[in-house]
Amino acid sequence: MSYSKPKFKESYSNFINGKFVPPIGGEYFENTSPIDNSLIAKYPRSQKEDVDLALDAANAAKESWGNTPAAERAALLNKVADIIEANLEEFALVETCDNGKPIRESLNADIPLAIDHWRYFAACIRAEEGSATELDANTLSMNIKEPLGVVGQIIPWNFPLLMLSWKVPPALATGNCVVLKPAEQTPSSATLLMEKIADVFPPGVFNIVHGFGPEAGKPLASSPKVDKVAFTGETTTGQLIMQYASKNLNPVTMELGGKSPNVFFNSVMDHDDAFLDKAIEGAVLFAFNSGEVCTCPSRILVQEDIYDAFMERVVARTNAIIQENPYDVNTMLGAQASNDQYEKIQAYLKIGKEEGAKVLTGGDAKKLSGEFANGFYIQPTILEGHNKMRVFQEEIFGPVACVTKFKDEAEALEIANDTLYGLGAGVWTRDAHQLYQIPRAIKAGRVWVNCYHAYPAHAPFGGYKKSGFGRENHVMMMNYYRQTKNMLISYDKNKLGFF
Amino acid sequence: MKRVEITKEAAVVVEALKAKHGELIFHQSGGCCDGSAPMIFEKDDMYLDESDILLGSVAGVNFYMNQDQFEYWKHTHLTVDVTEGRGASFSLEIPLGLRFLIHSRLFDEAEQAFFKTV
Numbered sequence: 001m002s003y004s005k006p007k008f009k010e011s012y013s014n015f016i017n018g019k020f021v022p023p024i025g026g027e028y029f030e031n032t033s034p035i036d037n038s039l040i041a042k043y044p045r046s047q048k049e050d051v052d053l054a055l056d057a058a059n060a061a062k063e064s065w066g067n068t069p070a071a072e073r074a075a076l077l078n079k080v081a082d083i084i085e086a087n088l089e090e091f092a093l094v095e096t097c098d099n100g101k102p103i104r105e106s107l108n109a110d111i112p113l114a115i116d117h118w119r120y121f122a123a124c125i126r127a128e129e130g131s132a133t134e135l136d137a138n139t140l141s142m143n144i145k146e147p148l149g150v151v152g153q154i155i156p157w158n159f160p161l162l163m164l165s166w167k168v169p170p171a172l173a174t175g176n177c178v179v180l181k182p183a184e185q186t187p188s189s190a191t192l193l194m195e196k197i198a199d200v201f202p203p204g205v206f207n208i209v210h211g212f213g214p215e216a217g218k219p220l221a222s223s224p225k226v227d228k229v230a231f232t233g234e235t236t237t238g239q240l241i242m243q244y245a246s247k248n249l250n251p252v253t254m255e256l257g258g259k260s261p262n263v264f265f266n267s268v269m270d271h272d273d274a275f276l277d278k279a280i281e282g283a284v285l286f287a288f289n290s291g292e293v294c295t296c297p298s299r300i301l302v303q304e305d306i307y308d309a310f311m312e313r314v315v316a317r318t319n320a321i322i323q324e325n326p327y328d329v330n331t332m333l334g335a336q337a338s339n340d341q342y343e344k345i346q347a348y349l350k351i352g353k354e355e356g357a358k359v360l361t362g363g364d365a366k367k368l369s370g371e372f373a374n375g376f377y378i379q380p381t382i383l384e385g386h387n388k389m390r391v392f393q394e395e396i397f398g399p400v401a402c403v404t405k406f407k408d409e410a411e412a413l414e415i416a417n418d419t420l421y422g423l424g425a426g427v428w429t430r431d432a433h434q435l436y437q438i439p440r441a442i443k444a445g446r447v448w449v450n451c452y453h454a455y456p457a458h459a460p461f462g463g464y465k466k467s468g469f470g471r472e473n474h475v476m477m478m479n480y481y482r483q484t485k486n487m488l489i490s491y492d493k494n495k496l497g498f499f
Numbered sequence: 500m501k502r503v504e505i506t507k508e509a510a511v512v513v514e515a516l517k518a519k520h521g522e523l524i525f526h527q528s529g530g531c532c533d534g535s536a537p538m539i540f541e542k543d544d545m546y547l548d549e550s551d552i553l554l555g556s557v558a559g560v561n562f563y564m565n566q567d568q569f570e571y572w573k574h575t576h577l578t579v580d581v582t583e584g585r586g587a588s589f590s591l592e593i594p595l596g597l598r599f600l601i602h603s604r605l606f607d608e609a610e611q612a613f614f615k616t617v
Contacts, residue, residue: 156531156533158531183587184587212594213586213587213588213593214589214593217588232532234530234532234588235534236529236538237528237589238530240589256530257531257532257534258530258531292532294530338585347600348535350603351603351604351605355605390571393571394529397532397535
């Protein structure tokens, strides 16, 4: 079954204070589809004045929204989930067109997961409570959770609607108002969402401003009208946003990428069974979402005694990847999100080969024919080398995995942890001791054990080391959007006696 | 001998940005999405300290990289180039519909000896 490119309007607007508003300066930018490099639509090239308009609307709405009963806020979050679900196919098509990912992924991963995050935080805010402690017979300490106020969120282009749905629901559930800037490569699904849910929230509660990083992102990240900034992206911008936040003494959360090891111990090949089949797929998941995932399992570590046999099957599975029309449900690997991403990946393939990495499969761009000839496609690639090579250390953000072998547990850990990053990791084994001890010793915020690339709303996600700090998903995320009001109440009628 | 150079096309873009923004710096980013790319900012926008290594100057713009990243890059020669594209970072070329990117190659023997990377 195959879909085709969805229909778009000629141009779109920002969503501010409950309605669609054109950019004040009247400038727009052209957004294209990486599938065929065709025009999608024009989106606002917003400036500081547009961001300020959204921040003023959010600030005006925050008192009332923060005092809205949790039950009402949760009901509205659930309504958003229902609306996305009712239009799942439309959202999936827009996402595929804008980002380049195969429709099978947007239909079965991006959009269903996005829906679930809205529902999860609707449930969380109903179920949790503050706390009260009797410190002594006459003193009660009460902890009341209060919203921060206005949250600025800057999201990336790799999972446009899903990253929005990671960040927005916990902020809204906890009573904050949001100004969100989608990535300029992928503004479409956020805009479609606002078209569908325009009437759901009171004006000013949830605002979207499109535009470029230096013109719209920076004013949002540095504004004194913002009480917190949440960012997913890379290290230099992360550092800049923290600098701006330090001026306003604002909290920030940062999710900044990784170079995740996926470690395969020899016991995976003890039997040729369903589990081995799962492990091989686990290695090939580097090609999921065209490798444009912060947790892409881009370093495959295989125990030396199974290396040849295991990699033979991983390469065979990789060679079976169908990379054709991304709108076809059989296609497994789509386009890279943009031309510069496409160029960057090729630059890494070149330096990888120059540093002596051996190409086990792929290794080049892929030219599709016909209407997709102008799209940005890279062959799924496996490079064999050692961990000091640049391709083993830098995030390529493409369907490129680097494989190396290890002798024993100690060497596996040494290689796994020899990275600046610590976002994700995978451990595959049938050994009950390794199942626990190896993940504990890997310095990463998420270790998948005998699985990979699962992102349930109920499990916290975030980085160690240069991958950032703060967590997303899970009930604990709500506290990243709140502060604690401690009320210390004395029931003692008697004075202290000092004065 | 230089660790980092720039293509003619990229230098033209740098000059245009200088005319608009004044003094600039390059900082090489790591991490995901728009990472692993050189970013250009107004000189005083980014706080730099001894953890940022100055690799050289291209088109009159200092090029920095964090020292722990430099450990893995120090044996490679870099060329700043430019291509059509979009980015979600704060790099100043983005509104032009362009992105800087890095081409790398291994140092040759003379460069290895000069920079003592062996």
